[in-house]
Amino acid sequence: MIEIDTNEIALELKDVVKTYHKVPVITQLNLQIKKGEFMVLLGPSGCGKSTTLRLIAGLEAPTAGEIRIAGTDRQSHAKASDDIAMVFQDYALYPNMTVYQNLDYALKVHKVPKAARQQRLTKILATLNLTAYQDRLPGQLSGGQKQRVALGRGLAKKSPIFLLDEPLSNIDVQLREKARDEIQDLHQANGQTIVYVTHDQLEAMALGDRIAIMNAGKIQMVDTPDNIYNHPANLFVAQFVGTPQINILAAQYQQGQLQFQGQTLPLTPGQAQALAGQGDQGLDLGIRPEHVLVHSQPAGQPAYPAQVTQIIDYGRYQQLTLAVNADTTLKAITTNNDVTKDTTVYLTFAPKHILLFDHKNQKNIEK
Amino acid sequence: MNSSKQQHRVLTLLYLAPTALILLVFIVIPIIYTLYLSFFDWNLIAPTKNFVGWRNYLTIFTDPVNQKVLLNTLGYIGLLLVLNFAIPYVISIIVQFFIHKMQGVYKIIFFIPSLFSLVVGAMVFAWIMNPVSGPIALLLRQIGFTLPNWTNSGGLAIVMLCLITNWKVFGYNFVLLLTGLGSIPQNLIDAAQVDHIPKWRLIWDVVLPLNKSMAFYVLILTIVQGLQYVFTPINVITQGGPYYGSSNVLYHTYLNAFVLYKTGNASALAILTFVIFLILLFLEIKFVEGRDADAPI
């Protein structure tokens, strides 16, 4: 991991452990988030990403470890903080208060002068296009509007750290992209540190400066969207990110060469270096469907003949299911519409896109 | 860290204090004091109390009047279970599964008497069932019958008094039982109907078992609340008579305490009632609350 200058760290989780009734939910979590960074926590449901967010928020106390905000330890108990605002998945708007009152309430309770409140809220309502709705109750708003109100309430607090828990999951699919862009614009305008939880990989890719992929209470990889997609740290990350899913094929490393289905595949310099001096072993070969090239004639070496068993036409591209033999099938994506079912085609793999994983510990051999 | 935890503790106490204080002063301490009094001979006023050990408890089971009252109490329980539990249950099943409209109307109308005081109920039924000049007596006389003078017979008086509470409680218990039946998933009923399962089998094999916890709750309520409800018409109409024939444990306790001034005897009866109700509470927890996976807390 890249070392970050301590002054630049907004938030740090150090050896954090969380167990509920002796069941571990978070096991040894370490994460540093830079000031102004947009950090996305991505993972399947139950991976511990929401718990991590709740720990950061101070809604729960970690069982062990430290949560440091701007360098100071939050100590071992749950506590609310001025430094943190949070948007909940269900927005948590007070149903008995209008949009304006929702934004105003916490400020009023904390005795912020009325003029200052008004000035702050007028600006926020305008930025979020909510001025026309400020006197409505939450029950009278659409999902997208509620989500903007929730964002506005978080912004009104003017805290340096902003936590968002799946804020788009309750919005109609058609409006989701627009809402996503709005969040991005807000981040660019305000420069807050954002920690954003989602299970949607497209959302994560679009928004995150960096993405932390979690599974089973552990962080699997923290990196930029590009590195996560192209250089996944392990098999889980490779398989979790990307649709259709990456092809994972059994390959062998024999006498310094990569063997797949009886033919030798080239190694990248990095892979060759990582494998140098190692004995024969089984490897998991990962190749993303868009990097499986389909030819009607054997073209170049090595090429694998395969039977086309299924074609799904998505309009923009076709997804092919290809059987190399009875045990080995893989998916490929093409845009030229000239493949027919039950014919034989020839496959080649783009060499620099072949990923290799240790069969035992499932790690990318280059990491 | 300590200050916030401390604050939390203080707040908890502050919020619980009003209820806790009221329950302590008007329930917990009184129970203990009643237990204490049950071992004494006292008349509620005299400055001295005589310790008599278990004598008051022995009296409950040996004194013929007390025995009669205990027996009456069993009679009340049996009758209340039929009138205030079994009948409303049958009717709620009919309303839920055998008719298809007007359910809401019946619910609204059935509930109306439970809004009214039992003193009103006692008065009206004393008029309707008046053996000499009441409308029922007149009606019977015209067709050649006489309404027995139920105030002269303990058994008949008990039936009357139970009918009066039935008038008040019927709708309340009906609403509870109907709610229980209504919360049985409709798709279970639909599935059984698609499979051509006869309605009475469906009710016996699916509905009743699924509604067990609500039914048991109402059953316990019928006993616990019914015995207390029946106190009002007893006091208004019969005062336990004729010769303790319509009295029950609760009324006899009251009579001993505030009319006969036999405080010790009253306290022993009260503690006996308390123990019986505790057993019912235990059953309630075991069968109703205990099976609840997502209890409120």
Added chain:
Amino acid sequence: MRPFKANGWHLLLLVICLALILPVLFMVANSFKTLQDSYHTMWQLIPLHPTLKNYQTLSRQVALLRLIWNTFFMATLVTLGKLSTGLLAAYAFQYFHFRGKRWVYFAFVATIFIPFTVTMIPNYLVIAKANLLNTALGVALPQLCDATGIMIFLKAMAKIPRSLIESAYLDQIPTHRLLMNIIIPILRPSIISIGAIFFINSWNEYVWPTLILKDKSSFTLPLALQNYISSEGGTNFPLAMALATIMIIVPLAIYMVFQRYILNSISNSGLK
């Protein structure tokens, strides 16, 4: 065949309706008849010679307004007391963490099962000692011991999304503000219906007034009505019915306004 069967059921249910409602209707009708009329035209639901005589006699014999005020005042005290203590306790059970919470809750709720006879003697002595005999407060205090409010409020609070409370927590809203500004407004329907039920029950309360109120000027309506009923016969029924009619107006009016709320609340109280 089928509609005939259903009609049979409706007939049965109609008979039950009549059995429950007719006594009340006869009562109201007879309150507008003279004593003679009520005996001779017993089955007449609409009085042949309607008269207000019973009501006039009544207002001469008892201080009606005083009775109504006593009853109203006591019921209001009990209702407000039960609502506020119940809300506070339910809040503590729902949102505070403390050791032995389950046990304390069970202890609270278990008090519902305690017969009044067990507490009657000591409570009488305490009220007497505190010089509260013949006072509204004296009748109201023992009636406050009722955990049903806590139970129903707790169920209602459990339905408020947890995130709402957490959001307020993150904004460092003090608990009393949270209760007043957010939870109570959200629970308004429950509070209204439970309040209505509390009020009606206390309006009809008989046991504690019998014990605590001895002075006629402190009487509530049920006690006054009892005075008109004689166990030896000889009750002036039209007069008693006039008083009873006055007594049922308030609960009936509350039911007419809040009928839906009240029935829902009863249903919820039994649902686990």
